[in-house]
Amino acid sequence: MRDNEDREGFDGEASNTSMISGASSPYQPTTEPVIQRHGLGGMRWDTDYLKSNFGILKIVQVVLALVAFICIETIMECSPCGGLYFFEFVSCSAFVITGVLLLVFSLNLHTKVPQINWSLTDLVNTGVSTTFFFLASIMLAALNHRTGAEVTAVVFGFLVTTVYAFNTFLAVKKWWQSDQRPTTVQTSEYTRARTESRGEVEPRSEIQRLEA
Numbered sequence: 001m002r003d004n005e006d007r008e009g010f011d012g013e014a015s016n017t018s019m020i021s022g023a024s025s026p027y028q029p030t031t032e033p034v035i036q037r038h039g040l041g042g043m044r045w046d047t048d049y050l051k052s053n054f055g056i057l058k059i060v061q062v063v064l065a066l067v068a069f070i071c072i073e074t075i076m077e078c079s080p081c082g083g084l085y086f087f088e089f090v091s092c093s094a095f096v097i098t099g100v101l102l103l104v105f106s107l108n109l110h111t112k113v114p115q116i117n118w119s120l121t122d123l124v125n126t127g128v129s130t131t132f133f134f135l136a137s138i139m140l141a142a143l144n145h146r147t148g149a150e151v152t153a154v155v156f157g158f159l160v161t162t163v164y165a166f167n168t169f170l171a172v173k174k175w176w177q178s179d180q181r182p183t184t185v186q187t188s189e190y191t192r193a194r195t196e197s198r199g200e201v202e203p204r205s206e207i208q209r210l211e212a
Helices: 002-024 047-051 053-073 084-104 119-142 147-210
Strands: none
Touching: 047 053, 047 084, 053 084, 053 119, 053 147, 084 119, 084 147, 119 147
């Protein structure tokens, strides 16, 4: 009987000891969820930006500029070629610059370089692209030879001009709102300070009247 009691006591002590050692062990299994990171080198796709108006407009701009560039590249003969070469330069430049900005914003790379005003950079790019695409489309429409590739390039040129113009409008609106916001905050703080100072001055004047 005693042997059984000793064994039971020993088993109980062993189980208690294992529970204590398990509780104090630094190698306990954790129940915290494992967060999976998407991207390389800390970069991740910003799906919110890609779903926003600016993200969608940038994707459309890149696609339309690429299609216009491909159409103009299929033309083998031209005379005169000034309008064709200008349209080719504009479509290629817009595709590359807008594509780079799309990657910068969608990967949140602009947060790593805060020294650059990215909102103003986007505004300048959309405004310049709108102007040059509009001029290039007019020149190509006036100097084309009625071929299918040229007509298609002109159509896509005016389409991408419209998209860039709408993006410019939204960028100007966003820049204007961000520029007016600090002024509004400063005005509200100034008004509150004036109100507080008046609240401190009025009791003092009443005290002076009572003393007089």
